[in-house]
Amino acid sequence: MSQALIAVALVWAAASGTAVVLTRDPLRQAFTAGFFGLALAFLYLSLQSGDVALSQIVVGAIALPLIVLLSLAKVGKDQE
Amino acid sequence: MSVLAYGVVAWLFLIGIYGVVTSRNLIHLVVCLSVAQSATDILLLEIGYRDGGHAPVFVSLPAHPGPAVDAVMQALALTDVVVGAAVTALLLALVVQVHKRAGTLDPDKLRSTRD
Amino acid sequence: MSRRARLILFAVAAVGLAATLGVGLAGLPSFGGQITAYARMLNEAAPRQRHVTDVVSAISFDYRGIDTLFEEFILLAAVTGISVLLRPLSDETRQLPEDKAPARTIPPPSPAVWLLAVFLGSLLALTGLETVTHGQLTPGGGFQGGVVLASAFYVVYLGTNYTTVERYQPNALLEASDGVGASGYVLIGLLGLLAGTAFLSNVVGLGDTGNLISGGTIPLLNLVVGLEVAGGFAILASEFLDQTAVIRTRRR
Numbered sequence: 437m438s439q440a441l442i443a444v445a446l447v448w449a450a451a452s453g454t455a456v457v458l459t460r461d462p463l464r465q466a467f468t469a470g471f472f473g474l475a476l477a478f479l480y481l482s483l484q485s486g487d488v489a490l491s492q493i494v495v496g497a498i499a500l501p502l503i504v505l506l507s508l509a510k511v512g513k514d515q516e
Numbered sequence: 517m518s519v520l521a522y523g524v525v526a527w528l529f530l531i532g533i534y535g536v537v538t539s540r541n542l543i544h545l546v547v548c549l550s551v552a553q554s555a556t557d558i559l560l561l562e563i564g565y566r567d568g569g570h571a572p573v574f575v576s577l578p579a580h581p582g583p584a585v586d587a588v589m590q591a592l593a594l595t596d597v598v599v600g601a602a603v604t605a606l607l608l609a610l611v612v613q614v615h616k617r618a619g620t621l622d623p624d625k626l627r628s629t630r631d
Numbered sequence: 632m633s634r635r636a637r638l639i640l641f642a643v644a645a646v647g648l649a650a651t652l653g654v655g656l657a658g659l660p661s662f663g664g665q666i667t668a669y670a671r672m673l674n675e676a677a678p679r680q681r682h683v684t685d686v687v688s689a690i691s692f693d694y695r696g697i698d699t700l701f702e703e704f705i706l707l708a709a710v711t712g713i714s715v716l717l718r719p720l721s722d723e724t725r726q727l728p729e730d731k732a733p734a735r736t737i738p739p740p741s742p743a744v745w746l747l748a749v750f751l752g753s754l755l756a757l758t759g760l761e762t763v764t765h766g767q768l769t770p771g772g773g774f775q776g777g778v779v780l781a782s783a784f785y786v787v788y789l790g791t792n793y794t795t796v797e798r799y800q801p802n803a804l805l806e807a808s809d810g811v812g813a814s815g816y817v818l819i820g821l822l823g824l825l826a827g828t829a830f831l832s833n834v835v836g837l838g839d840t841g842n843l844i845s846g847g848t849i850p851l852l853n854l855v856v857g858l859e860v861a862g863g864f865a866i867l868a869s870e871f872l873d874q875t876a877v878i879r880t881r882r883r
Contacts, residue, residue, distance in 0.1 A: 457535035486770030506871040522656040567663035602709040
């Protein structure tokens with residue numbers, strides 16, 4: 437059972453990682469990156485690592501998309 | 517199972533590097549770099565995993581708990597995740613300043629010296 | 632070199648890298664097999680020796696405490712680098728956001744969003760404090776709890792406006808918290824030297840396993856790391872926010 441869970445988590449992480457790279461527009465990539473962070477947190481949790489999954493959830497879903505969106509806002513404003 | 521587990525690590529790393537090389541936007545490049553970095557975290561945790569193992573927290577365990585997974589690898593990976601995010605933010609600060617000076621986010625159009 | 636040449640070079644190098652990675656990963660022990668002897672020994676010895684139930688925290692802050700010190704300094708250096716990079720340059724000035732149509736005022740955020748921000752912010756702050764202080768008992772600790780505390784600051788920005796953020800998150804306080812956290816780790820490590828043993832030894836009383844105050848210096852180190860990570864991530868976001876909202880090129 438846990439083997440099947442880990443296999444599903446691995447495939448999900450690989451698929452969303454590919455999606456992050458293939459999304460060329462940075463604004464859309466911020467959302468795909470948040471989804472990839474969630475997939476990674478699920479993978480870490482199924483590998484029995486609670487501490488790492490906690491860090492990954494907060495960093496991948498909150499800190500990283502916020503920083504990317506603020507950078508995009510600054511860059512977009514400069515281009516006006 | 518080993519092939520799938522280690523194959524996903526190699527795949528994520530290579531596709532992250534592919535994204536960095538073929539990127540046309542510096543912000544997209546930085547996010548692809550963070551994808552490649554997460555591949556190393558996954559490898560650390562996979563090395564420390566054990567079939568039928570439980571998390572290395574020894575409270576409220578059932579009567580016959582199995583073995584625990586590797587706690588040293590988790591300690592390495594957890595600081596890596598947080599510090600990796602801070603370094604990604606540093607790279608994005610660099611990108612913001614590059615855009616101010618060069619006016620473009622395309623790596624191919626950046627010139628090495630100012631006119 | 633041209634883009635095409637660069638891509639061809641990458642394709643050749645990627646094949647070589649993939650082959651090397653394949654050979655290297657094939658030599659690893661099979662997934663899910665036996666873990667290393669060091670890890671097995673720590674899993675067995677740590678709850679008995681340090682009176683903690685979360686072995687990962689014991690490894691981060693006690694057995695391999697010096698590595699965590701260096702990681703913390705990497706975080707401090709990254710936040711300092713961001714502060715230096717995003718400072719107002721010589722041709723820029725700090726100005727509060729102004730409305731392009733001066734006859735009308737900027738509409739304030741709706742009260743429902745404000746209330747939700749207050750509620751979520753306090754919930755996140757409480758969860759962050761709980762995660763930081765319970766690091767030696769359950770999965771948690773300074774790093775995770777610090778980032779959760781920092782996200783309480785982010786929620787304040789997302790639900791309110793910039794002037795509220797500036798009033799309630801003074802930059803001096805955040806920078807002081809960052810500095811106190813980083814230096815506090817070194818000072819607690821010096822306690823070991825003062826007691827006659829090595830740097831970063833666990834010299835405070837160990838307490839009972841399962842209680843909140845247990846593990847000696849481990850909860851103290853959790854607190855200072857939580858302070859540092861929370862201060863660092865909050866400064867990081869406020870620097871980017873200043874760039875977006877406040878810093879603009881000086882009009883001639």
